[in-house]
Amino acid sequence: MTSRTRRVEGTKIVQSRAVSAILATAALLLTAGCSSDDGGGSSAGATSSPPGGTSAPSSPPGRSAEETPPAKGSVKVVRTVAEDLDSPWGLAPLPDGSGLLVSSRDEGTITRVDTKTGRKTELGEVPGVSPAGEGGLMGLALSPDFASDHMVYAYFTSASDNRIVRLRYDERRPAGEQLGAPDTVFRGIPKGFIHNGGRIAFGPDRMLYAGTGESGEEGLSQDRKSLGGKILRMTPEGEPAPGNPFPDSTVYSYGHRNVQGLAWDGRQRLFAAEFGQNTWDELNAIKPGDNYGWPEAEGTAEEAGFHDPVAQWSTDEASPSGIAHAEGSIWMAGLRGERLWRIPLNGTEASADPQAFLEGEYGRLRTVASAGGDKLWLVTSETDGRGSPDGGDDRILELEVS
Template structure:
């Protein structure tokens, strides 16, 4: 197939969208579904808000000895795919006993700094096509490719040749973004970083510092701000967490610089402020066409990576903060202040994934060059949460 090279051109219509005229997207503060949510098979939310305090119980360790784990994808049936940022390898971890099987390596991965093999996702129609998607850094860019996973082949040779669906996402030593996920609309979403070049976040002709929304083939989708662009919103510093709640609203975690990390409610065409603004303006008064975060943290307390939605709350893994944050929600509003769990217990926390039963898989990130690995690192923990 002809691979799509990313070009982004947004017109004055984007300015109207940034001011609040969404092209079919849910608006922050409202309970409507995200674009494409009609016909979604996702279960509805509970009728009552979650408890204000909640709890976390570590019920076991699924796997140990992982090397720079980053991307995690949940397979039908509950097993996990885990990628190694620095080696480019992908493994399958059995959910029942932690058995690890090597699938193979993603060709072309060029690790360095915060780049390498980053996000993983499985196709929304995995049962039929067996496609695994990967976001990774090459010598020239960040890109998204898909590979056919054939579990019947010998271990280490279970991935087909990569088919690049999107290329040309700027790369940097830092801020490569990297999280990918299929939404309830069966479209592919990707969080990108601004590579350390702050101006790219506000540059609508660049895919850096954005959330991208595309078809499984990497093409623009109806409901995006511009019909010929995969750019969904803009004004981000470094997006590394994506999750949908029970009403199919999209949430994203945001690395701040020196002042505030953020949890954002995402809507089509919105401008989330970076680098003009970090965190809430004037105590949350808004203005200037920017969208305020729903919650914010000092960077020393969070530095968030992956997020998940379970039991009425958004759960956010903290790297520098070395803790798991719980943000209980009633619709789009927190019902209580965010609460931290596991502070300093397992070191840096990279990724959190919701299992089908509402429990969580939590992946540590101590072998990424910035942590202090202990015996057994990195590991996958199983959490029971309320």
């Protein structure tokens, strides 16, 4: 286990929704500023349940989708899978469990990590990536038909926008030449030095979801014609998905600040993590067509027309990026907070106070993904320009959770 000397903020109890409402209202009166962590140190979340069957690899039998998890859980670091990764961001486990595809935000490359040996093989560089600030090569997702089409989807910042492309992965080719030419699936997402969003995932309905940021222009979040500050839902070809809440639009939910975490629970309900600004990060349960408040509301507002979060944190405790669902809980990686949060669920509500693990032990945490059953993959983020790298950073860890 890595030893770190950096000072870690003490864990605070997450406020009750009633107290949160008072504090959030007061916070809205403060002068707006921006924290130094991926668009302001905090997160906003979402919920909702898209139709369809899961496209993720099947998991071993575990906790029932109906069963409420215990108030307290546990985390065990099983092993370090890989070390010495450069600005890792997106993570896509291969369906057969043999490897993990990892994106480098700043290098614009995708690397395969062998899950047994940790051996790293660079697949190639994604053309057109223009890294700067919080932008670069970010989220990865595998096609629902990956076994037959071998398509890898990638979200990245180009010279003009944020976009999603797909590339064919051919492991028979030499290292560094295993990615085919990119096919642009979706373009026109606003880019900025900050708040580029970047997480993509195929949902249980086999549709592609993308979390975007408002690129530092707050007004975009409430503009339903803009792609900034949204969760988008589209077909694998980039068209508005059937059943979307707004006609001929990929917009699925709006009023977001900077979404970097997407995950579905055992009943196919969508949750999202979002960076707040100065006061509250959020975990949200996403409902199609709902308004999550930014910039009029940060955290719990209890105002008509705004969907309040499932849970919220002060920005120095979280700054959340990736999330995953396992053992009846959402697990949320914290950047500025340098900890892994467990949020036990009862439906779309938190069934107990969130619980923090690994505080300060591995530094900034970027991505967490299901490894099946009670296992998770966790990616650190010390080499992104805002961390304090130790020898071996950045890492991928295997966790056992309950």
